[in-house]
Amino acid sequence: MYINSMGAYVPKERVTNESFEAINGLTPDWIYQRTGIQTRSKAADDENADTMALEAIENAIPGLPYDIKDVDLIVAAFYSVYDTVATTAHVAQREYGISGAKALYVSSACSSFINGLEVVEGYFAMGKASRALLICSEKNTYYSNPEDPKSGHLWGDAAVAYFISKERVSESDIKILDVYTEGLGHIGKGTGGVRLRPAEDGIVMPDGRDVFIHACRYMIHALRHSLEKTGLNHTDIKRFICHQANKRIVAQVAHQLDLGMDDFLNNIEELGNTGSASAPLVLVQHKDDFEKGDKAALMVFGGGYSCGCFIVEF
Numbered sequence: 001m002y003i004n005s006m007g008a009y010v011p012k013e014r015v016t017n018e019s020f021e022a023i024n025g026l027t028p029d030w031i032y033q034r035t036g037i038q039t040r041s042k043a044a045d046d047e048n049a050d051t052m053a054l055e056a057i058e059n060a061i062p063g064l065p066y067d068i069k070d071v072d073l074i075v076a077a078f079y080s081v082y083d084t085v086a087t088t089a090h091v092a093q094r095e096y097g098i099s100g101a102k103a104l105y106v107s108s109a110c111s112s113f114i115n116g117l118e119v120v121e122g123y124f125a126m127g128k129a130s131r132a133l134l135i136c137s138e139k140n141t142y143y144s145n146p147e148d149p150k151s152g153h154l155w156g157d158a159a160v161a162y163f164i165s166k167e168r169v170s171e172s173d174i175k176i177l178d179v180y181t182e183g184l185g186h187i188g189k190g191t192g193g194v195r196l197r198p199a200e201d202g203i204v205m206p207d208g209r210d211v212f213i214h215a216c217r218y219m220i221h222a223l224r225h226s227l228e229k230t231g232l233n234h235t236d237i238k239r240f241i242c243h244q245a246n247k248r249i250v251a252q253v254a255h256q257l258d259l260g261m262d263d264f265l266n267n268i269e270e271l272g273n274t275g276s277a278s279a280p281l282v283l284v285q286h287k288d289d290f291e292k293g294d295k296a297a298l299m300v301f302g303g304g305y306s307c308g309c310f311i312v313e314f
Helices: 018-022 027-034 049-063 088-097 112-125 208-230 245-257 275-285
Strands: 002-009 011-014 039-042 073-077 102-106 132-139 159-166 176-182 195-197 202-204 237-243 295-302 307-311
Touching: 002 049, 002 275, 011 018, 018 027, 027 245, 039 132, 039 159, 049 088, 049 132, 049 159, 073 088, 073 112, 088 102, 088 132, 102 112, 112 132, 112 176, 112 275, 112 295, 132 275, 159 275, 176 208, 195 208, 208 245, 208 295, 208 307, 237 245, 237 275, 275 295
Parallel strands: 073 102, 073 132, 237 295
Antiparallel strands: 002 159, 002 176, 011 039, 132 159, 176 307, 195 202, 295 307
């Protein structure tokens, strides 16, 4: 598979650590020391997961080497949906008049994007599609409660859009070397570690410590699986990107891999936890930092639980 073009949308507003002290009693230094977050992105009241997704698609279109109407598969993959009936995939199909394409929604919490990538891979393998649009758009602040002292200060908003083809279509395409995912609902707190129940208390993280422990362990597990599958070593990877849940998780993953923080790309300090959009967003933001032949590995961990990794070559 090949990434033909990718785009992103990040809302302009930033919510500072200082704003939480009067709301939930957490000091700016306490938040920063435990999360690595200084500010987080926040969508406007008139924005939602669908509108942000369309902005990300618009950002990707100028680099697209074919007409968007040539897309025959649209996958929306994220958890903070605006509508679970008329999904973001269908909204994009209608906006751009992409007739004849399959349109669907998948979710596995913060692993959603990579699971969506694997769904695309499956459709390609079956011969049922050849050009796909993968959308990931998280408006966490639509569901989060800033008064929650456990996780109300973590969340940010952002969206990404990736155009993917079965075969190479241009010299600038980024090759996807491997995609790996694994469901982990049977480990640790599993289905209770993180939850999103809109009619109850929104998005919450009842047991952050359990999430932390398993995120560190299983992002490495997923990475090692992909490295083994591709025959690569850590030294073959120019930069690593983790799900941006907590900068201390990234530091722990780096430590366990005997790597430095300079080997990892991050955006959590400015944007907070932008959910399943976070790791692919980091790649979009740093795509111009890579040269031909460079490789990047993206690792994720999702509530529920789940993990995944994909490796790309520029």
